[in-house]
Amino acid sequence: MIAVLISVNFAACSSDDDEIKDDDGVITNQKKLVEMKEAYEDGTNTMTFSYDSKGKLISIVEKDYDSSQSDIINITWGENTVKESSDGESITYSLNDGLVRTGLESDGRNYSFAYNSSKQLTIYQYSDEYDSNTRTLTWENGKVTKIAYNKDISEIAYSSQTCKGYFPLMVLMVEDDFNVMLAHPELVGMRNTLLPSQTIYKEGNWEDKEEYTYKLDKDGYVESCTILSKRNGSTDTYTTNYTFKWE
Numbered sequence: 328m329i330a331v332l333i334s335v336n337f338a339a340c341s342s343d344d345d346e347i348k349d350d351d352g353v354i355t356n357q358k359k360l361v362e363m364k365e366a367y368e369d370g371t372n373t374m375t376f377s378y379d380s381k382g383k384l385i386s387i388v389e390k391d392y393d394s395s396q397s398d399i400i401n402i403t404w405g406e407n408t409v410k411e412s413s414d415g416e417s418i419t420y421s422l423n424d425g426l427v428r429t430g431l432e433s434d435g436r437n438y439s440f441a442y443n444s445s446k447q448l449t450i451y452q453y454s455d456e457y458d459s460n461t462r463t464l465t466w467e468n469g470k471v472t473k474i475a476y477n478k479d480i481s482e483i484a485y486s487s488q489t490c491k492g493y494f495p496l497m498v499l500m501v502e503d504d505f506n507v508m509l510a511h512p513e514l515v516g517m518r519n520t521l522l523p524s525q526t527i528y529k530e531g532n533w534e535d536k537e538e539y540t541y542k543l544d545k546d547g548y549v550e551s552c553t554i555l556s557k558r559n560g561s562t563d564t565y566t567t568n569y570t571f572k573w574e
Contacts (some may be wrong), residue, residue, distance in 0.1 A: 330504070346513075351404065352425020353511050355382045357492050360510055362572035368566075376510050384510040400506055409514075411506050417518055420507070427514050440515060443478075445469075447516040451501055462501055470521045474500055479530045486524040491547035493518040496573060500526070522549070534559035540571075548573045 342364060347356040365372045370392025377386045385413060387400040403410040409418045409427075420434045426446060430438030434455070443447040443448035443466065452461045465473035474481040498508040498517050505515075512518040528535040536557045549571050556565040 333340060337427075348425060348513070349383075351379065351383070351407070351409070351422055353383055353516055354513050358546065358573040360492075360495055360571060361574045362570075363509070366568045366570070372494065374509070375391075378510075384507055387506055397475050402507055409507055420515070424512070427508075437494045442516055445516075447471075448501070465502065469519060470548060471497070471500075471517070479528070482527045482529070483523050484527075485524040486523070488522045488541065489520045490522055490541070490543055490549045491520065492549075492573065493524055494549055494552075494570065496552065497523070544573065545574075 345356075346354045349355055359378055359380075363374045363376075363378050371532055372392055372524050375388040375390075376384060377388075380403065382532060382549055383404055384402045384477045385403060389398040393525070398413060400411055403412065406533070407422045409422065410417055416433050417540065418430050418438070420427045420430045420438070422428065424446075427440050429440070430453075432438070436453055436455040438451075438453045440448060440452075443449050445466070447464075447466050449461070449464050449466070450461060451464075454473055462474070463475045464471050465475075470483075470485055474483070479545050483500070493512055494523045495509050495512070497519070498505045498515065501517070502508075503516075508515050508517070522541055525535045525539065536559070538555045538557075540553045540555075541549055542551045551571065552569045553566045554569070556567070557563070
């Protein structure tokens, strides 16, 4: 009987850690990000995330520190599609095999996503009638170590620290306008538990360094992240504090 009880308890613990995905590739058995705050010396920006009964993101409410009004992004899920709509503008992403493959914005801009054999994002590109921009990601041992954008390069280093769920800011290193990916980074193959310790941004002759420190909640999810930014050759520093709420 003791052996049976041990076996049952072990199976229950394992199932909690294993990721369960729905038909669209959304992970349904882990905590959801419901709030993210970005605080710096000028004020605090807040994003609030809402989900349907199946655990899919349905809206994001954005409130900037210097605005009296909130912006609302509505998320609509279709058959192999997910659409973001806000203020009469929209972008529709097409999904295949649980990953975002293409996107089309209402103003005509196109998006494309490419992945390696491990279903990790390697190329993100957007283009319109005027120009085209590409980000290329380098992966080593299950983590992103470099993001190249034209002549700009971000080099990412890691310690051995890990978290439960994922680190929301990783997708913003690729594209700061990603929205649905903040809640569902698995849709672009960027949901991993390794936490960056440092990022070095290189552009021409200048270089910025960001150092990360974390606080985890009792369940191991990232509760806060403090980023200390420094410019090469300068003694000035800049601190940004992020806090995350999970349910």
